[in-house]
Amino acid sequence: MEIDLNGRFVVCVGETVTVTVTKAKDDYLAKISGIIGAPNWRTQAMITPLSEMRVMDVPSTAGTAFNFTIRFDFKPDAAGAHDDTDSYTVKISGNVSGDAPPDTVIPPPIKMRDYPFITAGKQ
Amino acid sequence: MKTLHRLLIVLALCGLGAPGQNSAPARAPDIQKQFEQFVQAIELLKADLNKAKLGRQTAQGAEAIAAAQEIVRTRGQIAWELRANLHLLVAWLYRPVMERGLLSAIEQKQLNKQVGASGGTPGSTSVASRGLAPELIGFAVENGALQQTVTGTILTVRGNPAGILTALAKKNLVSVADTFRPNSELRFLKRFSFSGTFDISRGTEKDIFLANRDQLTGFSARLDLYNHRAPKDPKWDNEWEAVRDSKLAVEAANQLASLLESDNQFKAWLESARNAVEASTVTSLHQLLEQHLNTLRDMLSNVPAIMDQVRIVGALMESYASGRNQLIDRVTKSAIVTLEYNNTRQVVQANQTAQKPPDLSNLKLVYTRKFPGNSELTANLSTTLFDYRPKVNGARTGVVRDAQGAMQFDIPLPEIQSLGKGTLTFAGLVLRLFEEPLGQKVQVNGKEVAAKGTVGVAQVKLTFPVTTGVRIPIAVSYATRTELLPNNSEVRGNIGLTLDIDKLFTK
Numbered sequence: 001m002e003i004d005l006n007g008r009f010v011v012c013v014g015e016t017v018t019v020t021v022t023k024a025k026d027d028y029l030a031k032i033s034g035i036i037g038a039p040n041w042r043t044q045a046m047i048t049p050l051s052e053m054r055v056m057d058v059p060s061t062a063g064t065a066f067n068f069t070i071r072f073d074f075k076p077d078a079a080g081a082h083d084d085t086d087s088y089t090v091k092i093s094g095n096v097s098g099d100a101p102p103d104t105v106i107p108p109p110i111k112m113r114d115y116p117f118i119t120a121g122k123q
Numbered sequence: 124m125k126t127l128h129r130l131l132i133v134l135a136l137c138g139l140g141a142p143g144q145n146s147a148p149a150r151a152p153d154i155q156k157q158f159e160q161f162v163q164a165i166e167l168l169k170a171d172l173n174k175a176k177l178g179r180q181t182a183q184g185a186e187a188i189a190a191a192q193e194i195v196r197t198r199g200q201i202a203w204e205l206r207a208n209l210h211l212l213v214a215w216l217y218r219p220v221m222e223r224g225l226l227s228a229i230e231q232k233q234l235n236k237q238v239g240a241s242g243g244t245p246g247s248t249s250v251a252s253r254g255l256a257p258e259l260i261g262f263a264v265e266n267g268a269l270q271q272t273v274t275g276t277i278l279t280v281r282g283n284p285a286g287i288l289t290a291l292a293k294k295n296l297v298s299v300a301d302t303f304r305p306n307s308e309l310r311f312l313k314r315f316s317f318s319g320t321f322d323i324s325r326g327t328e329k330d331i332f333l334a335n336r337d338q339l340t341g342f343s344a345r346l347d348l349y350n351h352r353a354p355k356d357p358k359w360d361n362e363w364e365a366v367r368d369s370k371l372a373v374e375a376a377n378q379l380a381s382l383l384e385s386d387n388q389f390k391a392w393l394e395s396a397r398n399a400v401e402a403s404t405v406t407s408l409h410q411l412l413e414q415h416l417n418t419l420r421d422m423l424s425n426v427p428a429i430m431d432q433v434r435i436v437g438a439l440m441e442s443y444a445s446g447r448n449q450l451i452d453r454v455t456k457s458a459i460v461t462l463e464y465n466n467t468r469q470v471v472q473a474n475q476t477a478q479k480p481p482d483l484s485n486l487k488l489v490y491t492r493k494f495p496g497n498s499e500l501t502a503n504l505s506t507t508l509f510d511y512r513p514k515v516n517g518a519r520t521g522v523v524r525d526a527q528g529a530m531q532f533d534i535p536l537p538e539i540q541s542l543g544k545g546t547l548t549f550a551g552l553v554l555r556l557f558e559e560p561l562g563q564k565v566q567v568n569g570k571e572v573a574a575k576g577t578v579g580v581a582q583v584k585l586t587f588p589v590t591t592g593v594r595i596p597i598a599v600s601y602a603t604r605t606e607l608l609p610n611n612s613e614v615r616g617n618i619g620l621t622l623d624i625d626k627l628f629t630k
Contacts (some may be wrong), residue, residue, distance in 0.1 A: 020298025069377035114380035
């Protein structure tokens with residue numbers, strides 16, 4: 001999956017995009033927003049206690065921009081510190097456009113990251 | 124970086140066009156760390172881009188094509204990284220209130236670790252003993268008295284079997300917590316702790332810590348009957364899930380991202396910032412990225428639709444952080460109930476010819492709970508037993524030597540320049556002596572109480588941190604009765620030094 005010069009993931013019209021957010025260690029505290037600019041998530045499920053998977057259908061019109069946002073949070077330990085070896089990994093995969101570079105998010109919380117998309121004119 | 128500091132301070136104190144929402148205090152260091160991570164990510168991508176450009180210059184054929192693709196890919200990633208961090212953009216445009224930052228300060232503020240000798244031990248400045256033993260190893264040396272009635276330096280070594288086991292596996296405290304989380308056996312083991320108290324003035328080499336039997340004056344074991352103060356404790360899972368489930372802030376942030384996507388000024392800024400990163404010849408991009416974020420702030424301050432959404436996102440992020448920190452406050456202020464056993468080894472003094480007095484067993488139930496303002500209440504109920512009943516004047520003594528009730532209230536003080544944040548402590552103790560002490564005298568603030576009956580003690584203590592993990596307690600005590608003074612009352616001062624190795628590890 002390519003990223004254009006405006007920082008958007010370029011996906012193919014009509015393809016299926018799968019987003020998987022996985023936490024390295026306990027506990028999963030990420031929250032994924034709905035989608036703006038495209039139909040909302042087709043499916044969403046915690047596939048493990050530390051991994052959430054969502055699937056979306058890309059609009060069929062070329063040049064459509066859409067996006068979602070994820071909030072990443074981390075629990076502190078008893079001493080109030082965060083484990084620097086803990087992380088979230090976001091994998092975005094299109095069944096046509098392929099995989100985007102994995103995104104790794106580390107403490108400190110709270111972080112909000114935007115995932116913008118644009119549909120290319122091909123399928 | 125001066126510009127960043129100034130900006131963070133200004134944003135923290137004033138906000139940028141921010142309405143007067145009730146907000147948690149700003150936490151500039153966390154925002155700064157997030158900014159550093161942002162800069163580092165861009166710098167890494169820039170290094171990749173430079174490498175790819177270099178590769179394209181020298182490569183041919185397929186390699187040149189691959190290098191060209193890598194350049195396109197990296198440029199795209201730089202652009203995405205510049206726009207992806209909505210928390211930073213909001214911080215720049217609104218104010219840096221992502222979280223209150225209570226978390227990283229908990230260990231330094233934690234009042235419930237008893238690193239000195241248990242209350243009542245000779246040399247101790249503590250009237251009441253507190254719960255929650257140090258997780259890894261805590262040791263303390265307290266110089267207890269300014270008067271000769273309490274002599275010697277008491278060194279207490281305290282540990283947690285599970286923590287030590289895990290530490291031996293060369294894991295740090297954070298990993299200890301993660302190891303315990305899914306493992307019920309280890310978590311159960313973690314509820315136990317132990318300590319040994321040594322008087323280094325005893326033995327053949329005085330004032331040298333030998334940790335041998337001669338210097339061992341007692342040992343103790345502690346069991347947390349109820350302790351859920353760790354935010355990762357499963358007891359709080361549902362509360363955390365409720366916090367996680369709140370979606371207003373993330374949905375509003377997504378709306379903001381969508382608005383930015385359709386804004387031409389933002390697109391122009393993104394292109395300008397990406398080009399500037401690419402064209403930059405310096406290794407560090409701190410200043411450049413600061414300048415561009417400032418430019419973005421100036422540009423968007425004239426776009427009401429975006430700034431309105433920024434304020435909404437900022438307020439909702441504050442609200443999320445507030446709810447999250449309220450939960451952490453609740454966790455760290457929850458009650459702890461601890462059962463403690465202390466054994467005191469009695470020895471025959473050099474000038475005594477009598478038989479060795481019985482060792483002493485002390486059972487103590489400790490309750491601690493925090494209140495608003497991080498003040499903390501500690502209450503103890505304890506009894507001291509003779510390990511056997513010796514004969515005194517031909518008659519056997521009773522088993523129960525004494526019973527005590529103690530209460531302590533700790534109040535964190537505001538920071539005092541050059542002294543740091545101290546703690547003010549009010550404490551009270553009531554002691555009922557059923558039998559005359561045999562061997563070690565009953566100590567009330569270092570004074571001996573020998574006659575049967577009841578005695579009450581009140582204490583005010585100021586504790587100041589000297590440096591990380593090292594504190595100086597200064598105590599003034601009042602006793603209702605002591606056989607040593609004619610007016611049956613006494614005011615007394617103690618000064619000591621404590622060291623908590625846990626805090627040194629977490630730094």
